[in-house]
Amino acid sequence: MLPKKEIPRDPVWYPFTQMQEFAEYSPLIITAAKGCWLEDEQGRCYLDGVSSLWANVHGHRHPVIDRAIEEQLGRVAHTTMLGLSHPGGIELARELVTLAPEGLSRVFYSDSGATGVEIALKMAYQYWQLRGEKQRYRFLRLSEAYHGDTIGAVSLGGMDLFHERFRRLLFETIKVPTPHLYRHPFAVQDEKEIVEQYFSLTEELIARYAKESCGFFVEPLIQGAAGMIVHPPGYLKLLRDLTRKHNILLIADEVAVGFGRTGKMFASEWEDVSPDLLCLGKGITGGYLPLAATMTTEEIFSAFLGDFRELKTFFHGHTYTGNPLACAAALASLKVFAEEKTLETSVFEPKLQRYRTGMKRLEQLTHVGSVRYRGLMGGVELVKDKKTKEPFPFEKRLGYQVIMEARKEGVMLRPLGDVIVLMPPLAVSLEELDLLFDATEKAIRKVTE
């Protein structure tokens, strides 16, 4: 214990970090960044291989976004959206409605992915209450879901490592098996049959619980935190069809996959799906400032309308809801998407090809069991035995060792257990992609061979 009033050298308690060992390996302190590069206080540079936790899109210190924030700062940094508004907030909402899948016409702001999810959860619940269907209180979600770290979001989550300890604080949700082609529980080995099994299990559970359920939460296409699990094609569409058929809401959490990560502005577009609620965060500001948005349909929005005495109001809000600086950054980021044609084939396809080539190379390594990605979002899973898919012992912390090696090669990564995440900003260059894969290959070989 510290004597009274002795100030620790660094009093910060860091997220997702065992602080006991943090004292031994003192933290790397980042003092600046430019483009896809981070710089530490010693002046060493690192490629930002995970987009500063899946957030950065167009690179750091992008002149268009920097200028937009400076200009907003010259007007006002923050006012409230509780009873007041501001031009950037309104303009951004209009832009989001223009870009989002058909039917999503209303935007509710908050300040992190988790709050965006909590809002979707409460909106969905209240919506059915207002419709007079008071028996609906459950939510369906995938078994290895991750929707954030607040209690509502954790209730929807299935990552036991993070969530199990809090079980008694959580509300119960219906677990639908994550359609995971690499690690699945079925006896069959044919991919088509595995997919069929998952599809029919999903249908069975939706049918069984629909009458008492508000909605189905899903991370479209890729479950990020679970280890970059890529769903089989058609799964999102299946969820859309089944949720319609059984009359529950489809809630898409695009906090990680949104804003171009998978190669389209929103992942739902790949399967022509319009969810009833859409959660956005991370890349919404280009990775500059905390902002989230929960979008919904006219149908849900209008259920909340009424005389104030009817108490249909959505009683929810955060102090920094729709912060003007963050909205300015988000608007500027969307402008950069248009100006730099970030997602147009001519710009995006060469990067995707280079990324694909890199992934194919990693797939050849003796201890890479599976490579999984959509667009520039993915990861490789390290295994002890490629044939049996046996993992390395947890105690070995292979993933962690690999990223520490990669750091020596000038690439900053962050693993998910033994999955090495490779998720550079969309602004990454072909040369930077080469470095990303060279360093990762070298690090994996060094640690595993």
Ligand SMILES: *Cc1c(COP(=O)(O)O)cnc(C)c1O
């Ligand atoms: C990161 C993430 C969240 C939580 O976002 P925060 O901003 O960290 O609260 C929610 N859902 C998904 C799919 C995420 O990847």
